[in-house]
Amino acid sequence: MDFKERIEQLHITVSKIRDRVIESGIDFNEEMTKNSCILPFIDALGYNTKDPFEVIPEFTADTPDKKGEKVDIAIKKDDEVIFIIECKPMGAQLEKKHLGQLFRYYNVSKSKFGLLTDGLRYLFYASLDNGKSMDETAFFEFNILKYKESQLLELKKFTKSNFDRETILDTASNLKYHKLLKEKVAEIFNEDNIPAEFVKMLARNVYGDGKRITSQVLDLFQVLTKNALKEFLRDKVNERLDSAKIEETQEASGGQAIEEVGSKDKRVGIETTEDEIEGHRIIQTIASEIVEPETITMRDAKSYCAIFFQDNNRKPISRFYFSANKLTIGIFAEPEEERFELEKLTDIFKYRNQILQAVQRYQS
Numbered sequence: 001m002d003f004k005e006r007i008e009q010l011h012i013t014v015s016k017i018r019d020r021v022i023e024s025g026i027d028f029n030e031e032m033t034k035n036s037c038i039l040p041f042i043d044a045l046g047y048n049t050k051d052p053f054e055v056i057p058e059f060t061a062d063t064p065d066k067k068g069e070k071v072d073i074a075i076k077k078d079d080e081v082i083f084i085i086e087c088k089p090m091g092a093q094l095e096k097k098h099l100g101q102l103f104r105y106y107n108v109s110k111s112k113f114g115l116l117t118d119g120l121r122y123l124f125y126a127s128l129d130n131g132k133s134m135d136e137t138a139f140f141e142f143n144i145l146k147y148k149e150s151q152l153l154e155l156k157k158f159t160k161s162n163f164d165r166e167t168i169l170d171t172a173s174n175l176k177y178h179k180l181l182k183e184k185v186a187e188i189f190n191e192d193n194i195p196a197e198f199v200k201m202l203a204r205n206v207y208g209d210g211k212r213i214t215s216q217v218l219d220l221f222q223v224l225t226k227n228a229l230k231e232f233l234r235d236k237v238n239e240r241l242d243s244a245k246i247e248e249t250q251e252a253s254g255g256q257a258i259e260e261v262g263s264k265d266k267r268v269g270i271e272t273t274e275d276e277i278e279g280h281r282i283i284q285t286i287a288s289e290i291v292e293p294e295t296i297t298m299r300d301a302k303s304y305c306a307i308f309f310q311d312n313n314r315k316p317i318s319r320f321y322f323s324a325n326k327l328t329i330g331i332f333a334e335p336e337e338e339r340f341e342l343e344k345l346t347d348i349f350k351y352r353n354q355i356l357q358a359v360q361r362y363q364s
Contacts, residue, residue: 003156006044007144013040014144018120020089033090034072037119041144042085046160047075059084071105075162085115090251092118099125099136105263106134112165113158117205120145124158128173139176144364146290169267185291188229230349234285237293275322275345276305279329282348283307283318286355291363309362333357 001009013038021028039049049055059074059081072084085103088094094116102114114125114134123138142155154175157168160322188194196218203213203221211217248280276298284293309315319337321328327342330364333354340351348355 003044003046004152007152007155007164010040010044010143011147014120018090018145025119028090030072030089030246033119034087037090037144038073038087038117040121040308041117042073043077043120045155045158071101071245074111077160079108080112082111082163083115083158085117086120088116089152090119094118094123099134101134103134113168116275126169126172127174128169135176137176137180139172139179141179141212151265166252171284194222194225194229196222210212234282237285238281269300270300272300273322276300279305279320279322279348280307280344282345282353286349286352287317287359290356291359296359309359312362315362318356331355331358332361 022241034169042055043049046182047055052292056071056074056076067167071084072087073083074081075083075085084102084105086099099116102116105111105124106114106127113244116123116138120143122142122144124140124142124297125134125138125198127134128139129135140154142151147155154171156162157164184271188198199218199221200213202225203217207213207217209219280296284296287293287296291309295310296317297308299306299308299311299313303321305320306313307318307320309317315334316337318332319330321330321339327345327347328339328350329351330337330339330343331351331354338354342348
């Protein structure tokens with residue numbers, strides 16, 4: 001079994017454990033998390049969890065002012081500590097306050113990297129800022145429940161057979177700032193109040209040279225910028241989807257053009273409207289925050305148009321009940337459908353949280 005297959009198998013195992021924990025409501029403590037999730041993760045990276053000289057539990061890391069201090073897990077290679085790992089119970093919020101112990105032990109143990117984990121999320125730390133003490137910001141995060149191919153490739157650098165500190169550090173700074181920029185971009189797109197500096201910069205570029213940017217102008221551009229950003233994102237997703245659809249139809253027809261999907265369904269009496277197509281695209285745009293938009297599929301019926309995850313009718317996300325005079329959307333954030341009236345199609349964005357919750361129900 002290669003590295004990718006080991007991580008995929010662990011993804012399935014941990015997903016099932018997480019679901020059982022949620023269903024049962026049990027107190028899944030740190031020790032249970034360590035044994036069922038964290039040690040198997042270390043094993044998947046190729047380190048021998050049964051060798052107490054390679055994977056060391058309760059590793060002693062005395063600090064000058066404190067004796068008997070212990071790190072949850074330390075990993076050695078060539079008799080050098082390359083990781084120290086601070087473990088938390090599954091579902092714990094991995095906040096800065098949890099970094100205290102890891103921060104203290106980092107220099108004492110002469111570790112190459114520090115990890116903070118709850119068995120689901122793995123936050124990787126190094127000393128990139130000053131080359132001495134551990135940074136407060138993780139340069140890489142891996143989530144065993146949802147990850148991308150690019151993240152899997154980065155994680156592979158930490159395996160026993162591939163581990164090379166200098167190779168990892170060469171890309172660590174880029175990973176760190178890429179992560180921070182991505183968070184800031186997401187904040188701009190998702191905030192009700194977009195940062196004033198960002199709005200002011202755009203306003204100066206489009207409002208006209210020499211014109212005074214008053215508070216009223218900023219308030220106006222706050223709304224305009226938010227709508228423009230959403231529309232820009234939606235257009236980019238639509239371009240990607242249209243491109244993928246053209247490729248699919250060309251492959252299906254042997255390179256010849258065929259009738260575009262959307263006007264008439266092959267089943268008698270079913271007509272997919274432009275509103276339904278646009279509604280589908282809006283939901284794909286929203287869901288693209290956490291999944292690939294192609295996994296959000298549409299299937300029309302006589303009484304409603306259904307949106308599924310992975311084209312699986314056991315994984316409904318929403319339903320459109322669109323008529324000439326009324327727009328209604330049903331969302332399956334919970335097993336039961338909840339319906340909302342829309343004044344216009346773009347009102348679907350108002351229910352972003354419910355739509356994302358519906359998608360997240362099926363991710364594991």
